[in-house]
Amino acid sequence: MTPAAAPPLAPPALTYACDVEDVPLGEGRALTLDGRRIALFRSFEGWFALDDACPHSGGPLADGIVCDHAVICPLHERRFALATGDALTSDDEAATAHEVEVRAGRVFVAVAAERSAAAAA
Ligand code: FES
Numbered sequence: 192m193t194p195a196a197a198p199p200l201a202p203p204a205l206t207y208a209c210d211v212e213d214v215p216l217g218e219g220r221a222l223t224l225d226g227r228r229i230a231l232f233r234s235f236e237g238w239f240a241l242d243d244a245c246p247h248s249g250g251p252l253a254d255g256i257v258c259d260h261a262v263i264c265p266l267h268e269r270r271f272a273l274a275t276g277d278a279l280t281s282d283d284e285a286a287t288a289h290e291v292e293v294r295a296g297r298v299f300v301a302v303a304a305e306r307s308a309a310a311a312a
Contacts (some may be wrong), residue, residue: 205292205299208240214298219262221253225302229289232257232273239273240289240300246271247283 206224214220214233221243222229230243230253241262243253250266261270261279270279276286290301 203290203301203303205301208291208298208300211293211296211298217257219253219255219257221251222300224300227302229300229302230255230262231291231298231300232262234260234273236260236273238291238293238298240291241271241273241276241286242289242305244286245269246278246286247281252286 208222208224208231209220214231216233217235219230219232222231228243230241230251232239234257241252243251245252245264245266247264247267247269250264252262252264252271254265255262257273260274261272263270269281269283271277271286272279274288276288278285287303287305289303292299
């Protein structure tokens with residue numbers, strides 16, 4: 192008898208983060224959602240969320256400069272793509288990205304598994 196395949200993982204649930212007017216256009220805010228420190232960004236391209244701790248050395252990405260679909264870490268100026276968390280200026284590990292949905296003026300984040308945990312699964 193062959194073991195049954197594991198069921199697909201359910202997508203993460205949406206967690207209320209804030210109201211749209213709580214984050215000015217072009218800025219980020221740090222929030223704690225589902226026990227994780229999340230950097231939520233409102234860019235000209237839309238809303239994005241990454242883990243707040245920079246993969247390089249833990250800098251606060253929510254305090255970074257948002258421009259050209261990316262955030263620049265305030266500590267050592269490495270850039271990370273807002274949509275994917277990919278490192279754009281170095282070989283650093285990517286930041287974990289989280290899906291964001293805006294519904295009726297309220298912003299929700301689907302807090303993803305940490306990259307290291309997802310890779311081990
Ligand atoms: S801590 Fe972010 S670039 Fe160094």
